[in-house]
Amino acid sequence: MKNDLLEVLVEISEKMNSIFDVNDLLPSIISIAREYLGVKRSSLMLIHGNRLSISAHSGFEIDPHNIEIALGEGIAGKVAETGMETVVNLSEESREEMGYRASSFMSVPVKTNNKVIGVLNLTDKEHDYFTEDDVRIARYIASQCALGIERFNLVRDMRKSENLRIIGMLNSSIAHDIKNLLNIVQSYLELIDITELDGEVADYIESIHSEVKRIHGLTLDLLDFSRQKVSINLVRFRVSELFNDLRKQFRVLTRDTAVEVEFINNGDPELWLDREKIFRMLFNLIANAVDVLGDKGTVRISACAAGGCCEFDIYDNGRGIPQDTINKIFDPFFTSGKIKGTGLGLAIVKMIVEAHSGFICVDSKPDEYTVFKVRVPLRYEPT
Ligand SMILES: Nc1ncnc2c1ncn2[C@@H]1O[C@H](COP(=O)(O)OP(=O)(O)OP(=O)(O)O)[C@@H](O)[C@H]1O
Ligand SMILES: [Mg+2]
Known part of the structure; x- marks a missing residue:
């Protein structure tokens, strides 16, 4: 003493x-x-x-x-x-x-x-x-x-607003160009008559189509992000539709590894939310887990409805998040342990969840597991 x-x-x-x-x-x-x-x-x-x-x-x-x-x-x-x-x-x-x-x-x-x-x-x-x-x-x-x-x-807030100002400037100069270029790609894709192509090639062209649409959505997200205002495009869909798309994407992304991506859909809840944004939110969380696992491990994504909300758990048995960085992971530009990370993934995830009046939290034990828990309303009510 x-x-x-x-x-x-x-x-x-x-x-x-x-x-x-x-x-x-x-x-x-x-x-x-x-x-x-x-x-x-x-x-x-x-x-x-x-x-x-x-x-x-x-x-x-x-x-x-x-x-x-x-x-x-x-x-x-x-x-x-x-x-x-x-x-x-x-x-x-x-x-x-x-x-x-x-x-x-x-x-x-x-x-x-x-x-x-x-x-x-x-x-x-x-x-x-x-x-x-x-x-x-x-x-x-x-x-x-x-x-x-x-x-x-x-x-921290001063740094954040300075970072946002820089992203805003970048956006205004490049988002516009990216959108124009994507329009050209989309026009060419539409010229291809998929009924004349054999099944597999037609599938590839359709996948390119939907990914181009997604990149278009992403440029809109970046614009939202710099303005700190998210526009919600309400659509009615089921969790199974999201999971099917995600399953396809991660099958390709984990093709050469022993990483298992499992989906558990309890009761296939019906949602009225921004489908593309909810997709992107789950995609970013699963992509982080897959990145951390590297060559082998398990990512388990589960969904269930409870009390007017849909709860998603994204679990992985990877290296976990150290206690001294867990408070920073949702900050824009925080990245750690990655060569090519920009540190925007979780900042966008949080923004999407909060724009839906939802809630996200994380629990992790170093060298054992990480689980992100997301709760969003089954039906978003604009205020
Ligand atoms: N499942 C996870 N397990 C361990 N660490 C994680 C996990 N998810 C996120 N992290 C940590 O949080 C950091 C921030 O994640 P975030 O998605 O914001 O950025 P990033 O993945 O580094 O870059 P990007 O902008 O490309 O997504 C990661 O760099 C990583 O250190
Ligand atoms: Mg990420």
Whole structure:
């Protein structure tokens, strides 16, 4: 346990000045908090939607990164919901009576601009209870965490808008040309009379036709992406139609490998969504999984309807995503472990899902698996 308050304050401000990335900064502040306050465990939980999940931790015996609680649930959930700090000091008897494992617990809100974005939790002060001074230090540490997060988000948003500005410029100059060239290709394709061709060649020409259409859609997506506005072209279709197209594409793309791409379609839900965009969203997710697997492995795509939504799970048993990059994968231009990646695939996936009022999340265990979970309404209602 560190005793000198001044030493701790200096240490925290040094970390603030030398570490910019919150994925490195927060764990170091959290572990200083644990040492200085002499608690067994400390954690920082941040709010995502209506849930709290662990962002940084220290002193846990098992890796708690999968722990999630709902807002309002338990002490930390209530602090996140109300913004009121809570300190619980329990005697041995009351601990047994109330069935608590911890003898002392403190949860302090983490706020930016007066809005609660998470909570700092401190559990089990060794041989002691929390004092007023401890609470004041915890408040200071929570404020430093908030400052670090705010600074990181600000710079990230600035970079993002600069990147988007550059994509916008690229789009305006080349998307137009690509579309013109595709029109010429399409006109020539239409001149070919497929009834005069033998079956296999006719199939090839039809595939070229549909892929050209898709590239056309892609240039529109890029335009949407630079404007940050997605147009939805509602179509009624079944999951089996999507899966059949995807199966065909990935049969070709995994032809020379031992990668298995399996589709599990539970109940073949009927959807009213933008078919091409949903196709592209699944295509990007499966393409990432196939890329990661390389020569062998399994990608399993499942779909089912539940509570007015369609849920897609895209699972692979590849190398997984390291904990320190999992928060970045949806950022435009984030790419890792690839020679030719542009880092736009998942940014487009997220944009498509959110444009359909849907939700996407990822779970991964390094060297074991990755699973992306997508939930979209069965029928998109424009607002
Ligand atoms: N299934 C997965 N398993 C492991 N890592 C993944 C998986 N999916 C995505 N990633 C990681 O997320 C990063 C970002 O993915 P994203 O699709 O946005 O870009 P990319 O695949 O690198 O490039 P592209 O723009 O060509 O899609 C990847 O580079 C990879 O490191
Ligand atoms: Mg990709």
